[in-house]
Amino acid sequence: MNKRSAEETKQQILVAARKTFAGQGYAQANMRRIALEAGISVGGVYLHFKNKEELYQTLQREWMDQLNRNTINALRDSSEPAEAIASFITTSIEFVRCNREMINLTGRETNFSFNSELKRGFFRERRRLIADLIDQGIAAGTFRPCDSAEAARIIFNILRGFVLSMVIDEDALFSPEGCVDLVLNGLVRREKQ
């Protein structure tokens, strides 16, 4: 028998699960297929993960941690508020673009309550971060006074829309630059620069 270390096998299962979940969605992806893809038997999968749900949750945590790290890194270099907002938006979109598999996995599944609790907390934190950046901009006089929490929710929803678009129709995708431009400057013409 082709024995591998437990950790090695676990990683291969995760890779297979990511691929399968992303390709078929949670409901359609079945444990047999994941096992096959990982080069292991069905029973073997259950040796490393309690059940399908735990397997899914593990993948969720994985990309959240990654995005958190990326965001922190990106914001570290931004001193100006406008630059920080631009960084946040650009990093988010870049992340989504570079992690299609994870995004397909997440963007598809909006059903599960077990999924929601984890994700909701994560997303709430991200909105709080945007609101902080806006508040700093208002304090610095760069941004006009406004409801920062509300503006943060709107910006957040642009990105949420981007994720969904990536999953269901790519025609609706936009560039980070265009997004930053609209968010900062709006549609209406400025009388004086």
Add this chain to the structure above:
Amino acid sequence: MNKRSAEETKQQILVAARKTFAGQGYAQANMRRIALEAGISVGGVYLHFKNKEELYQTLQREWMDQLNRNTINALRDSSEPAEAIASFITTSIEFVRCNREMINLTGRETNFSFNSELKRGFFRERRRLIADLIDQGIAAGTFRPCDSAEAARIIFNILRGFVLSMVIDEDALFSPEGCVDLVLNGLVRREKQ
């Protein structure tokens, strides 16, 4: 036997299907439950709809037609470009708010190819409409020159995000007013009004 006219029964099946799909998602909702909810037998459902997919598609078309009508009505009264954009955004959000069931039904399901083709066309048309409104604003001198198609995609994605938020976490929802304000004026302070 409690006989009803074919059309009456068909409508009751649609009501039951809307409720069931919205509550449990396409994959989880089963034909037996829909039939029960409609006060008919499983076989009876198949008398009126070829299969589960056709039932789902019928509901999809229903809300698209409704939203189209609402939008046309709302835009009829808007002469100014800024007002038109505001109308579009407000109408869209109002519609989503007033049609939770339909939205839950649509927002959840991002998997199906049969679903996508129909929806993609519909959404493409809506983006084109936004772009037209922006172009009119630019031509009128109210809006600054910009890539109207790109801006349209971004505005569209705000609304797409709103739909998803409505389904998975309501904490992320925003007001039409706040959205219009950000889209028109941006974050950055205006030097002179």
Add this chain to the structure above:
DNA sequence: GAATCTCCTGAACAATCGTTCACATGAACA
């Protein structure tokens, strides 16, 4: 009242799925 048509029933079918468990296998250690 017989024939016909529309509308409906629900048991049965075939397929799929998550999960379990009795059993195997190889390595480590005595």
Add this chain to the structure above:
DNA sequence: TGTTCATGTGAACGATTGTTCAGGAGATTC
């Protein structure tokens, strides 16, 4: 060499699902 333990196997189980179909009931027509 024999024992133990981590690791892996895959048939089998129980549950659920979309769909079908042989049959039945009420209305309508002649």
